[in-house]
Amino acid sequence: MTFSNSNFPDKEGFYGEYGGKFVPETLMYALEELENTYNKLKDNKDFIDEFYKDLSHFVGRPSPLYFAQRLTDYYKSGSIWLKREDLNHTGAHKINNTVGQILLAKYMGKKRIIAETGAGQHGVATATVAARLGLECHIYMGAEDVRRQSLNVYRIKLLGAHVHPVDSGSATLKDALNEALRDWVTNVDDTYYIIGSVTGPHPYPMIVRDFNSVVGKEVIEQSKDLFGKMPDAVVACVGGGSNAMGIFHPFIDIKETRLIGVEAGGEGVSTGDHAAPLNDGTPGVLHGARSYLMQDESGQVKDTKSVSAGLDYPGVGPEHSWLKDIGRAEYVAVSDDDALKAFHEVTELEGIMPALETAHAFAYLEPLMKELDSSANVVVNVSGRGDKDINTVAEIDGIEF
Amino acid sequence: MNRLTSKLQNLKENNKKALVAYLVAGDPDLDTTLDLMHLFVDSGVDVIEIGVPFTDPIAEGPTIQKAHDRALKNNISLKMILELVDKFRETNTETPLVLMGYLNTFISHIDLVQSIGENSADSILVVDVPGELNLQTYGITNPNINTISLISPTTKDDRVESIAKNSTGFIYYVTLRGVTGSSNLNIEEIKNNIQKIQQYSDAPTMAGFGIKSVEDASTLAACSDGIVIGSSIVEMIADESKTKEFGRIGKYLREMKTAIS
Numbered sequence: 202m203t204f205s206n207s208n209f210p211d212k213e214g215f216y217g218e219y220g221g222k223f224v225p226e227t228l229m230y231a232l233e234e235l236e237n238t239y240n241k242l243k244d245n246k247d248f249i250d251e252f253y254k255d256l257s258h259f260v261g262r263p264s265p266l267y268f269a270q271r272l273t274d275y276y277k278s279g280s281i282w283l284k285r286e287d288l289n290h291t292g293a294h295k296i297n298n299t300v301g302q303i304l305l306a307k308y309m310g311k312k313r314i315i316a317e318t319g320a321g322q323h324g325v326a327t328a329t330v331a332a333r334l335g336l337e338c339h340i341y342m343g344a345e346d347v348r349r350q351s352l353n354v355y356r357i358k359l360l361g362a363h364v365h366p367v368d369s370g371s372a373t374l375k376d377a378l379n380e381a382l383r384d385w386v387t388n389v390d391d392t393y394y395i396i397g398s399v400t401g402p403h404p405y406p407m408i409v410r411d412f413n414s415v416v417g418k419e420v421i422e423q424s425k426d427l428f429g430k431m432p433d434a435v436v437a438c439v440g441g442g443s444n445a446m447g448i449f450h451p452f453i454d455i456k457e458t459r460l461i462g463v464e465a466g467g468e469g470v471s472t473g474d475h476a477a478p479l480n481d482g483t484p485g486v487l488h489g490a491r492s493y494l495m496q497d498e499s500g501q502v503k504d505t506k507s508v509s510a511g512l513d514y515p516g517v518g519p520e521h522s523w524l525k526d527i528g529r530a531e532y533v534a535v536s537d538d539d540a541l542k543a544f545h546e547v548t549e550l551e552g553i554m555p556a557l558e559t560a561h562a563f564a565y566l567e568p569l570m571k572e573l574d575s576s577a578n579v580v581v582n583v584s585g586r587g588d589k590d591i592n593t594v595a596e597i598d599g600i601e602f
Numbered sequence: 603m604n605r606l607t608s609k610l611q612n613l614k615e616n617n618k619k620a621l622v623a624y625l626v627a628g629d630p631d632l633d634t635t636l637d638l639m640h641l642f643v644d645s646g647v648d649v650i651e652i653g654v655p656f657t658d659p660i661a662e663g664p665t666i667q668k669a670h671d672r673a674l675k676n677n678i679s680l681k682m683i684l685e686l687v688d689k690f691r692e693t694n695t696e697t698p699l700v701l702m703g704y705l706n707t708f709i710s711h712i713d714l715v716q717s718i719g720e721n722s723a724d725s726i727l728v729v730d731v732p733g734e735l736n737l738q739t740y741g742i743t744n745p746n747i748n749t750i751s752l753i754s755p756t757t758k759d760d761r762v763e764s765i766a767k768n769s770t771g772f773i774y775y776v777t778l779r780g781v782t783g784s785s786n787l788n789i790e791e792i793k794n795n796i797q798k799i800q801q802y803s804d805a806p807t808m809a810g811f812g813i814k815s816v817e818d819a820s821t822l823a824a825c826s827d828g829i830v831i832g833s834s835i836v837e838m839i840a841d842e843s844k845t846k847e848f849g850r851i852g853k854y855l856r857e858m859k860t861a862i863s
Contacts, residue, residue: 369668
């Protein structure tokens with residue numbers, strides 16, 4: 202088994218005109234070292250076997266492709282299938298990538314692990330794999346996210362990792378990424394930086410995509426088994442875009458399947474208060490890569506707004522920008538209100554409480570199922586479970602514990 | 603000849619080291635920045651690096667980050683910075699000026715960068731573009747502007763040569779693993795690496811990042827063509843931003859100048 206079926210990125214790390222390595226010089230060596238290590242290991246049988254063994258026994262893969270009967274009945278059209286990444290160990294797709302990257306860290310002999318996190322899922326996943334290998338772990342998290350994701354902060358601490366709240370800028374995910382990059386610049390010799398999405402400088406978008414592509418590969422096999430053909434559409438939420446890229450990537454050459462990424466529309470795309478760069482951004486350079494970006498006319502990065510901490514990011518992975526431009530994937534946005542409505546609907550109809558990030562993907566079923574043929578099979582990537590968002594939802598609903 | 607190139611040549615011919623000083627444009631406000639630039643020159647600074655503020659300055663430590671944030675509160679743009687440079691040039695046509703910032707702010711204003719004339723800024727240093735990439739790739743082809751690339755302790759030998767070739771202004775040797783304003787200089791490593799750079803290139807090599815004391819300054823000047831001071835000045839600017847009494851900065855710069863002479 203190999204990881205990737207795509208020729209992209211090119212050797213400079215570009216997907217068309219997106220991607221690249223825009224970092225301070227101090228990090229160039231570390232990126233090169235990582236790229237060389239990864240290129241050596243990605244076709245190495247022992248490495249691949251170890252990765253898939255961990256995915257089976259530690260993560261609990263494969264995750265089911267589950268037929269959502271009542272949700273299907275609710276929309277009165279098509280068939281809705283749920284890719285249950287919420288059932289993974291630690292409760293989201295994030296663990297797939299961290300299991301892979303910690304193996305790279307191990308092979309490279311790095312003793313210290315750092316990561317950024319938004320919703321806290323990547324922080325939990327990183328702290329989890331670091332604990333498993335007994336490695337020192339530091340998680341950077343925006344101070345605003347520390348507040349709204351306090352449950353995950355505590356989980357990270359229980360796992361023995363250190364949480365560093367970041368006060369600079371907008372005190373959210375992008376600032377956590379800035380701070381993690383600064384840590385890496387300073388401690389580059391002994392530190393491995395586990396980036397949590399398909400963002401950042403090359404080779405990260407490629408590595409994170411490849412490790413998380415296990416999701417899409419499973420869906421292809423499960424679709425054959427369960428309904429005998431490829432899905433008509435695959436729907437996933439997009440913040441940085443790792444869960445979407447993981448499920449989209451193996452489908453890139455399967456042209457009969459529509460790939461639909463759902464961004465965070467916040468107060469509504471037309472208000473400007475959102476986190477939907479693919480819908481309302483322009484190409485720019487942030488965090489080491491060129492991609493669609495929410496920026497003002499002076500090239501300053503704009504503050505974002507989303508009820509979901511994991512989508513509250515002004516950039517997006519470069520491969521998504523490329524898939525948008527070549528028309529292979531469609532990118533839409535849904536508002537906070539619609540996502541919250543979908544959160545409650547799915548919880549009540551299916552007994553599955555999705556993460557607020559995932560709720561954005563569910564919210565797009567409303568227009569999509571009307572548009573599709575009644576025989577359509579639609580796969581929703583249930584990127585994570587919603588336990589971590591209970592405080593946020595309760596606060597919005599005016600409930601005090 | 604480019605103002606920066608001729609200035610550094612001149613210093614070298616006279617066996618002198620360059621004192622390069624950094625501030626962030628618009629911190630605390632543009633009028634004060636202009637005053638500070640003149641103060642720098644009066645205190646012996648040879649080259650001024652003007653920080654172009656960016657929302658996400660990943661190479662900067664907390665001191666300079668905060669200065670970027672303060673400047674952005676004043677909505678400082680590249681256009682305003684070039685106007686500031688014009689004002690400075692009304693009375694000073696000698697001192698080379700380097701614009702230091704992040705790629706996104708420059709490519710958002712590529713028309714402005716391309717229109718920079720002879721009597722304006724002299725050089726651009728983009729922190730987040732790898733040195734072997736030429737800024738021409740990004741549309742920066744203005745012959746009035748030369749470019750400065752960074753080489754760090756982690757830069758491998760095979761890259762030093764290609765980076766050095768792309769530096770038409772000077773080579774900026776980053777004296778430590780870390781962000782601006784960090785400490786713990788490894789003097790032996792710095793000496794060795796600067797010697798290595800000089801084998802590959804005739805361009806002047808400046809040492810910067812983490813230089814605070816006169817001792818650091820004199821040690822590093824001895825093995826380079828000059829030194830860059832940033833965070834310690836930016837911190838003093840922040841301290842005195844209310845009173846705007848910057849005598850301490852002038853004194854500090856004069857001490858640094860003496861230390862490297």
